[in-house]
Amino acid sequence: MMRAESKNLEKAFWRLSKYIESNTIHYVENCISCGICYEICPAYHLDHKYAPAPIGEWFRRFYRRQLNPIARVLGKLAHAYPLTIENLMKAREYVYRCTNCGACYMVCAAGIDSGHLALLTKSLINDAGLTPQVLKTLNEMELKMTYLTSKVQDLYGKLIEEIKKIAGGEAHINEPDRSVYIPISVCDLVFAKDVIISTIRILEKLGITWTIPDVPVGIRPPMGYVIGDFTSYAALIRRIYLNAKELNCRIILVTDCGYMYPALRFEGPYIAEIEQPCKILSIVELLEDYAERGLLHLRKIADVATWHDPCMLMRRGGVEYPHAILEESTFFTKLKWSGKYSRCCGGGSHMFFLQEEVAKALSEVLEVDLVKMLEKDTFARKIAEFGYEMAKHRAQEIIENGPKIVITACTSCIFMLRKAISESTMPFIEVKHLAEFVAKNML
Amino acid sequence: MDLLTFVLWYLSIPTVAIFVGGMVYKVMRYALMARILVPKPEFRWREIAIRKGSFWDIGFWHWIKELIAVFLRPIIWSLRVNVLDFVGGLLMLHILGVILILFLVGTHVGIWFNYVPYLKLGIIDLTPLILLIEKIWFFLCLAVKYSTKVVALSPWSIIVIAGNAYVLALCVLAAIAYKFVDHLIKVKRGIINIRPGDFAALLLLLAVVLTGFLTAFSPITTPIPVQRLLLGLHVLFGEIFFMTLPFTKFSHFLFGYWYGKIHELYDAYAKRGV
Numbered sequence: 069m070m071r072a073e074s075k076n077l078e079k080a081f082w083r084l085s086k087y088i089e090s091n092t093i094h095y096v097e098n099c100i101s102c103g104i105c106y107e108i109c110p111a112y113h114l115d116h117k118y119a120p121a122p123i124g125e126w127f128r129r130f131y132r133r134q135l136n137p138i139a140r141v142l143g144k145l146a147h148a149y150p151l152t153i154e155n156l157m158k159a160r161e162y163v164y165r166c167t168n169c170g171a172c173y174m175v176c177a178a179g180i181d182s183g184h185l186a187l188l189t190k191s192l193i194n195d196a197g198l199t200p201q202v203l204k205t206l207n208e209m210e211l212k213m214t215y216l217t218s219k220v221q222d223l224y225g226k227l228i229e230e231i232k233k234i235a236g237g238e239a240h241i242n243e244p245d246r247s248v249y250i251p252i253s254v255c256d257l258v259f260a261k262d263v264i265i266s267t268i269r270i271l272e273k274l275g276i277t278w279t280i281p282d283v284p285v286g287i288r289p290p291m292g293y294v295i296g297d298f299t300s301y302a303a304l305i306r307r308i309y310l311n312a313k314e315l316n317c318r319i320i321l322v323t324d325c326g327y328m329y330p331a332l333r334f335e336g337p338y339i340a341e342i343e344q345p346c347k348i349l350s351i352v353e354l355l356e357d358y359a360e361r362g363l364l365h366l367r368k369i370a371d372v373a374t375w376h377d378p379c380m381l382m383r384r385g386g387v388e389y390p391h392a393i394l395e396e397s398t399f400f401t402k403l404k405w406s407g408k409y410s411r412c413c414g415g416g417s418h419m420f421f422l423q424e425e426v427a428k429a430l431s432e433v434l435e436v437d438l439v440k441m442l443e444k445d446t447f448a449r450k451i452a453e454f455g456y457e458m459a460k461h462r463a464q465e466i467i468e469n470g471p472k473i474v475i476t477a478c479t480s481c482i483f484m485l486r487k488a489i490s491e492s493t494m495p496f497i498e499v500k501h502l503a504e505f506v507a508k509n510m511l
Numbered sequence: 512m513d514l515l516t517f518v519l520w521y522l523s524i525p526t527v528a529i530f531v532g533g534m535v536y537k538v539m540r541y542a543l544m545a546r547i548l549v550p551k552p553e554f555r556w557r558e559i560a561i562r563k564g565s566f567w568d569i570g571f572w573h574w575i576k577e578l579i580a581v582f583l584r585p586i587i588w589s590l591r592v593n594v595l596d597f598v599g600g601l602l603m604l605h606i607l608g609v610i611l612i613l614f615l616v617g618t619h620v621g622i623w624f625n626y627v628p629y630l631k632l633g634i635i636d637l638t639p640l641i642l643l644i645e646k647i648w649f650f651l652c653l654a655v656k657y658s659t660k661v662v663a664l665s666p667w668s669i670i671v672i673a674g675n676a677y678v679l680a681l682c683v684l685a686a687i688a689y690k691f692v693d694h695l696i697k698v699k700r701g702i703i704n705i706r707p708g709d710f711a712a713l714l715l716l717l718a719v720v721l722t723g724f725l726t727a728f729s730p731i732t733t734p735i736p737v738q739r740l741l742l743g744l745h746v747l748f749g750e751i752f753f754m755t756l757p758f759t760k761f762s763h764f765l766f767g768y769w770y771g772k773i774h775e776l777y778d779a780y781a782k783r784g785v
């Protein structure tokens with residue numbers, strides 16, 4: 069029984085080996101255990117056991133056992149661990165505490181991305197059936213498109229009506245040859261409807277033509293990125309790329325940061341093995357570019373504002389804070405930990421979906437009982453709590469800066485920070501998406 | 512045949528062969544595992560370069576700046592958050608200890624010159640570089656001479672170098688002890704990535720440095736067989752170190768570190784524009 073189980077898990081490792089390339093070998097082999105990366109990791113701040121090198125260590129352990137003959141003979145002495153359910157359960161405790169924020173990569177002495185190793189380990193965990201049920205369900209629904217429930221369609225219909233109101237009666241659904249394609253997701257519908265409305269308002273004002281899909285493109289694609297399911301990850305990338313290609317648009321505009329932006333822009337071609345159909349831009353880049361060129365003007369507000377860098381936008385996406393917009397239109401103050409050294413909001417990767425409120429809101433529209441799944445899953449709840457502790461930590465750093473408004477560009481950052489700030493000593497600090505801010509203050 | 516004869520005349524060639532074989536194996540794996548045939552994303556640095564100027568004027572300098580930044584960032588970060596580790600790990604172990612001792616202590620320089628006459632590698636002549644390093648080293652010697660009152664007959668004499676090596680060797684020994692204790696504390700704290708291999712590597716380094724230290728600074732009256740044994744042990748440990756280098760974490764200074772930083776430059780800066 070044990071042998072059969074181990075054989076199956078080993079097969080999972082071989083399936084994954086397609087994604088084991090030279091940089092993966094580097095991440096596996098060249099950690100010198102110097103500990104420089106520890107301090108920057110949000111998980112380490114909460115529990116010193118969970119630092120980047122130990123988080124990456126689990127993949128190294130499995131790799132050594134599978135691919136390093138000397139380590140295989142030496143066994144645990146060389147930290148070569150067999151792929152068993154028991155070991156994967158232990159690994160889960162580590163890698164699910166990583167939000168894949170990429171901070172460790174920025175300061176690692178040897179250029180090691182421990183978040184990437186965590187993602188590969190999650191893939192093995194997923195193949196062993198140990199992924200929290202909530203995440204597994206969301207991933208499956210996204211892949212099979214069963215998320216298109218009547219409630220989702222209803223909500224999308226309402227959004228289209230609102231869009232028509234601000235766009236001269238047209239919703240430009242699947243209209244070819246437009247400049248910008250906005251891949252709207254279920255999470256946009258539920259958590260960031262105003263962001264979509266604001267984006268369209270801005271595009272209209274700037275005279276940029278746009279189009280939207282006839283149905284949401286996913287729940288928050290690619291969900292496979294969150295749990296290390298590379299099949300579904302690749303499928304979702306293809307889905308969005310092909311939509312954009314058919315429509316012959318010039319730009320895929322990502323309004324949510326999440327992981328969608330780096331996944332589409334930088335990882336997509338590698339994962340899905342398909343060419344990018346067009347340019348992929350974050351709304352932050354697009355607006356900043358217009359502001360820099362003097363094509364976007366905002367009124368100056370009398371508030372002290374700050375920018376929270378979404379990890380996936382800054383460290384995994386290279387998008388810096390929109391200084392031309394923020395420095396012109398607010399009394400801007402930079403957070404102590406910002407840019408490359410910014411801290412995660414605690415909602416990165418899977419963390420967002422494990423929050424009870426998120427599960428509840430998604431349950432309502434997706435017509436599945438995610439809350440019940442979460443209730444039954446003590447591991448998932450423990451991880452959700454861990455993520456929320458990170459959010460409180462980040463909220464405290466923001467509070468110390470004393471802004472009136474925090475501007476950012478990611479659904480999970482907004483959700484986590486709003487929650488943590490509302491329960492802090494400064495609950496009146498507003499957290500807003502850049503698109504909402506610009507739409508409100510555009511001249 | 513004593514140990515020194517054996518390690519110098521019989522073990523040196525196999526050592527180099529194993530080392531070269533190991534390194535070739537290591538580098539080949541990286542080359543063969545590269546996924547070069549998959550589609551590439553649009554690289555962000557081009558955009559940055561176009562926005563800031565052409566590649567050869569501003570874009571080019573961006574590359575140089577970023578190249579320096581990927582190397583400096585961890586150093587600055589470590590100085591910012593963990594000064595003890597900066598001093599123990601980087602300054603004492605890497606810069607003062609290993610780099611200076613390995614490449615600038617007179618006897619070692621002599622060995623390098625012996626293996627690579629005048630350090631001429633094919634058409635590349637490294638002599639000017641060596642002369643420059645010698646000059647820097649000369650002033651360092653002076654500084655150490657006058658600051659620590661090391662007895663010296665002349666600035667560039669063997670005694671000064673030995674005097675400096677003495678200080679440097681103590682630095683490495685202290686740094687190895689620091690790393691050992693640091694690893695032990697981490698293990699005690701439940702940090703799982705510290706392996707028995709990490710301790711073994713430190714012990715091997717300790718063996719190399721300690722035997723070298725004892726060889727260089729044993730009193731002149733030490734019997735010749737003992738001196739030869741000490742030197743034999745030093746060379747033996749050095750050869751074990753060298754042989755296993757491609758397979759231990761120490762390979763970072765030949766390959767892993769450089770590969771990692773260049774990959775980071777490509778992935779984070781060129782591709783993503785971070």
Ligand code: SF4
Pocket residue numbers: 108109110111112119120121123165166167168169170171172173182183186
């Ligand atoms: S990616 Fe972020 S959370 Fe994960 S190990 Fe690195 S610093 Fe920690």
Ligand code: SF4
Pocket residue numbers: 098099100101102103104105106120121175176177178179180182
């Ligand atoms: S900084 Fe890099 S090399 Fe050092 S312990 Fe962390 S992952 Fe390993």
